[in-house]
Amino acid sequence: MTQFDMLLRRALMDANLAQYERALQSVEDKEPDFSPRYLRERMRLLADPQGWGRQARPGGRKRLDWRLAAIVAAMLLLSACAYAVATGQFSQWFPRLGVDPKAPEVSEEVLSRTGTAIEQSQTVGDTTVTLNAAVWDGTYIYLSFTIESPSLPEDLQAYTPLHTGDCRLIMRQDQWEEYMTNRVKEDCANQNMTPEETEEAVRAALEEGARKDVLWLFWPETREGNVLSFQVNTSLYSRWFTETKRPELTLHLENIATYADGKGESIIDENGYAQNPGPGEIVIPGPFDLTFTLEEPILPIRYERADVEMVLTDIPLRFTGFELSTTELSAAYEAVNPEDLPEPGPDLSPEENDRRFQADVAVYRAVQDSIRGLWTEDGKYVDLSNSESSGSGGYASHSYPYPIDPATVTAVDIAGTRVELGELERTTEPVS
Incomplete structure (x- = not known):
């Protein structure tokens, strides 16, 4: 040679x-x-x-x-x-995150760089839980796992609603205290609270603990034989960590049950309100505890000092910033309400409350319709107009059809206006 x-x-x-x-x-x-x-x-x-x-x-x-x-x-x-x-193992573990049909290897590469391969199993009785992997985009953590048991009832199939009130995603105690402290401080700053009020709020949150951090499984994605496959997600914001780069988490599963009286269908009480029917048969008692450490994610990239004004469906809008993760595009916006719209407060009449609600819905729809797509550095346009969307409180988000490295995004499409991200201020702080 x-x-x-x-x-x-x-x-x-x-x-x-x-x-x-x-x-x-x-x-x-x-x-x-x-x-x-x-x-x-x-x-x-x-x-x-x-x-x-x-x-x-x-x-x-x-x-x-x-x-x-x-x-x-x-x-x-x-x-x-x-x-x-x-x-394409990560793409197989997380099918709901999607794959670019023209470049599946690129989607897989993005997932693998922001993901953690775990492949850890635990058996209790005749049931085995296998945690395949986690994907963390700096905003959400996605988990892929399977539950295998010969005792699964036949009517428990894909998309059967499940009661999972005893399931948790538990953070290591010292890391949770760091996370919660920064979360509460951010909330207090947004409310212009004094240092003394902030300190008291932090103390109260730490004393309350993480008892409410429930992980909702909802339903299995698939059933093949005696194996149920799950893909679940919950929020996990990287910005609320100051020292921790790789959080240690425990997936706790216990007392997974089908629903009583219709397996998840709400019961209407005598006052006309829907009530959760509660758990029926416990099909996966557990408990299972699988502990893992996340790899550092591909962090979201934030762009501030945008000034994109437009009028959509007679609603004046101004977009002030954008945030891009590997899974979604978010936009910060301001809307100008009608001059005669009453300010929120406890003294509003039902009619005034309804007017405010309808105005908020109109703004939300206008904003969602305005986030239409993005361009990547290879010139490709990714259409987001029909993707899953969410938002509230001056923020709106659209999910990508498949994972995208935020560093490759060069521009976003806001109601037909191309906004060049290179002309904005790039920051590691939340968009505002």
Whole structure:
């Protein structure tokens, strides 16, 4: 092998290792379950690439030349997580996050860089829970896991509503205190509270504890035989951590039940209000506790000092900032209400409250309709006009059809106006 050949082989290997460095660090030191024949061939290839390349296949056909063999050898040096990237494992674990049909490998690469491969199992009785992986985009954490049990009732199928009041995503105590302290301080600052009021609010929150941090499973995504597959998510804001870069979390599952009286359908009481029917049969008693540490996410990128004004459905709007994560685009906005709209307060009549509600709905619809898409650095336009949306309190968000690295987004489409992000102020603070 010439010096050039050796350098080329080294460059190929280094390039692959650099590409998947984050992924390589996020898994245990183990290999996929390859067949014995595959492992023998790999050993022969790595030991003598040229000799492997000269071997004749059955039928007399020659193998690929050594240069292609070197590429194969470089790929074979990747770890189990890199193997997962190559086969789309994260995309299989998180199907609801989507895949770009024109570049599935790019979607997988974004997920793997902001994800944590866990593959941890725990068995209690005849039931096994396997936590596949987590994806954290700095705003939400997504979990993929399965529950396998021969005791699952036949009528528990995909999308069967579940009662999961005893399920939690628990943060390590010292990290939770850090997280909650910063969360409460931000809320107090938004309400212009005094330092003394803020200190009291923080103390009260820490004393109350995390008892309300319920993880709602809602329903399984699929059922295959005795295996239920779940993909759930809850908020986890990176900005509320100051010291912690990799939070330690525990997925706690206990007393998962079907619903009584209609399996999740609300019961209307004598006053005409819908009431939760409560749990019926407990199908997964547990408890299960699976502890893992997240990898650092691809953090959201925030752009401030925007000044995009327009009138939509007779509502004047001004967009002041944007935030892009790997899964969604959010916009901060201001709306000008009609001059005769009453200010909120306890003394409003039912008619005045209804007017305020209708005005808020009109603003919300106008804002949602205005966030239409984005452009990436390769010139591709990603349409968001029909994607899932949410928002309140001066913020609105649209989910992407598939994961996108926020660093590759160059512009956003607001009601047909192209807003160049490079002309705005990039910041690590929340949009305002």
